[in-house]
Amino acid sequence: MADSSPSPAIGTGALSLRQWLDRLSARGDLAIARDGLKLRHEIAAVAKKLDGKQATFFPDPDGAHAIPVVSGIVSDRGWMAEALGVEQDGLLAHFQHAARHPIACEEVPQAQAPAQEVVHTEVDLLRQLPIPTHNEHDSGAYITAGLLISRSPESGIQNVAIHRCQISGKNRIGVLLLPRHTDHYYRMAEKQGKPLQMAIAIGVDPATLLSSQAIVPVDYDELEIAGALHGKPLQVVKCTTNEVRVPADAEIVIEGRLLADEREEEGPFGEFPQYYGERARRHVIEVDAITHRHGALFHTIVGGGLEHLLLGAIPREATILNTLQGSFPGVKDVHLALGGVGRYHLYVKLDKRQNGEGKNVILGAFAAHYDIKHVVVVDTDVDIHDPQEVEWAVSTRFQADRDLVVIAHSQGSKLDPSTEDGVGAKMGLDATIPVDAPEMKYKRIRIPGEDALDLDALLTTARDWRQAGQRAA
Template sequence: MKPTRSLREWLERLGGSGRLLRVRKRVGLRYELAAVSQKLEGDRAVLFEATDGPPMPVLANICTRREWYAEAMGVPPERLLPELQRRQEVRIPPRKSGDAPFLKNVQTRDIDVRKVLPLPTYHERDGGPYISAGVFFVRDPDTGAGNVSIHRMHCLEGDLFGLLVLPRHLKGMIRKAGERGEALKVAVAIGLDPMLLLASQLVLAPGQDELEMAGGLLGEAVEVVCAPWTGILVPAQAEIIIEGEIPAGERRREGPFGEFPRYYSPAGEREVLRVWSLAWRPDAVFYSILPAGRDHLLMGAVPREAGLLRDLQRAVPSVTDVALPLSGSGRYHCVIQLDKRNEGEPKSALLAALAAHYDVKHAIAVDRDIDPHDAAMVDWALATRFQADKDLIVVPGAWGSRLDPSAREGVTAKMGLDATAPLGSLEGSFCPLRIPGAERLDLDAWLKG
């Protein structure tokens, strides 16, 4: 099985296997589209062929199961993290092309995105309609290095978006451009394939280009073209390209917005994107990510898991697997599986996990017999192998997520829980119950006999 190379190719695969629902009934962009998407997530992707907005179909729920990401990558589900980890070490520069379908419709005057794009309003207290799946392509003003990331976009006017830009790479590039007296030029792509979306969420060092990483994930160069207004390289197979500038000193009120922790991120005076060009395929499909839904959470969790697994194995080689459960918003809870060889390894792994990514708030270490993706097994390990007086680590005043409502300006307490059995005891006093032959028993055949 080969990786999918465009959103359309992935849609064909979903449709051919009965995992794509086409809705012909007109759906409301205010809340109704979000409600239907939520009802179907984890089961089927959904293509809304008609809305009460502009005549462009809306697609949602394209990757709401882990095994779908594995399929899009062309690997078995159990190989998803190891293969993602391996392919992150491969860099394949993009391949420049001269044409792209979205270049057939380019508007640079009298732009009003609300007349072209069907922009949903998702939650009852959201500040207005949003683009939730806009992938930003930018160049560092000093080095020219590319950067790719996703940022929520609040439509304030027909050619103006409010943005949430957290203190990461894009924030620094806006500052650098401002120091030169310039606005930062950006190109925003909507409607990319699952591998490009995963690449946009990889945790990379400054100067590393996610487009090259996406080539590594695909096993071949990503086809790119120059965006018509900025000249920034963007994927040729994108459905829609929005271009414009982020002025360093300009702020407008953005939000509130229902974010991944399943609470509202409050409104604030934030950066804006002024739109100078809008391009779209003649038969464009608008991709919508349901905020705090499975599509949203998995897109962030899977690449973070791969990065954490790499970092933890460097620190503690006995680490064998990592999970960021969706119950922790795919960010805040981390479960670490170890094949423990020395006492103390679990605590070292816990401290490494809490330091590796600011989002990780609670980490749990479990033995090799516990599936870190099985919440019931993890709870059982906590219930029977953890003692708070000796197995608990608390780190006060640590850097955490600014979107965690229980943190104060991003400062949080972190906690590690060692739920591993004493070394050598899994075959002794901590030997789990086992019924010989149960795992091989074919119940249907047995009942028929």
């Protein structure tokens, strides 16, 4: 799978987590909290208050932990692009290229891996790690920014994903596994009556964090996508208690096993749609060891915040764009709106060539990912990253009896509380101009020279309009 083809959006190179924190700090985008903020609710409240404005660094959590907490480190789309070393308008192309041209990892000896500078084989998760409790009705402390890395019992190929992880005991974690790749590997191991070897890497660089959300086929190691985003092999190291390979410079690694045939109560937990995921009997991890760097950092993501939404949205956008462009070359860009929690509302920019194409694009978008609930297709003159522009296109170019597509009883997101166990309706709005419309009917108004104005040269600093009027007279 490895490939060294240059990215079409290559920039200055992705930054490590600590380099990225230095960058944010240097320009005032990293807020430093006072010592000792509480892990229960207080840290999450501060992080949410600063969501999208500043990342946050919390020293001495609870007044009892030497490991600081960080949050909100990629809570802005421009920040994510900058951390990866590309311009914002090249972010999707860069991610598309990395997914198509992964770079194989480079394994390093354990003695050279910062992630294993400190090793704990006697485990007490809440004593050894500063794990916050976020929302009012969350069932306890949760690891929310950990990459759960599992290894196929048959091929040895790894999978990387983020799952919500509830601390259930000193060495036990309840985890929600949706029917995706981690669950696929787990079922393979469970059929053999064996636990699934796994690890949770906490505190990784932004590129590796983003790669974990790639939508790729099973047996496709997302850490190789991380390497492609970096432009060089990602260094990995074998865990101290199992065969799983983890990022060698991760801040913290929890090593363990997903137990066969065991389930325990997990939830509720505040999820990305900004509702609680329900309580139910879930899979169980038994922890064998914790390793970490000297001076480690603990990254937490506040559920439903911008960091959570963007990490899910950007890889999905890249995948959906790639899928749509395969059938519709006129599709120029896509955007999963944050008002649709970065999952449910898709805006598509289309260079329309014939009538009816917009509706076909809507159907293609629904097929691209089952989470998509509402699709709006607009022309190339509309900025799909500006919700007001999209709403304007709907208000002036859409007629419900002509341009509306509704599909009932289709698969959607189980975390959407308006569905019935994930089954609901989908709606598409074709807000594109008819190909045969008279030229002036839909021509947008503009003032000549507006875009080229130098306002500093044309306006004064005067504050008194009466004096200014007298001078003119």
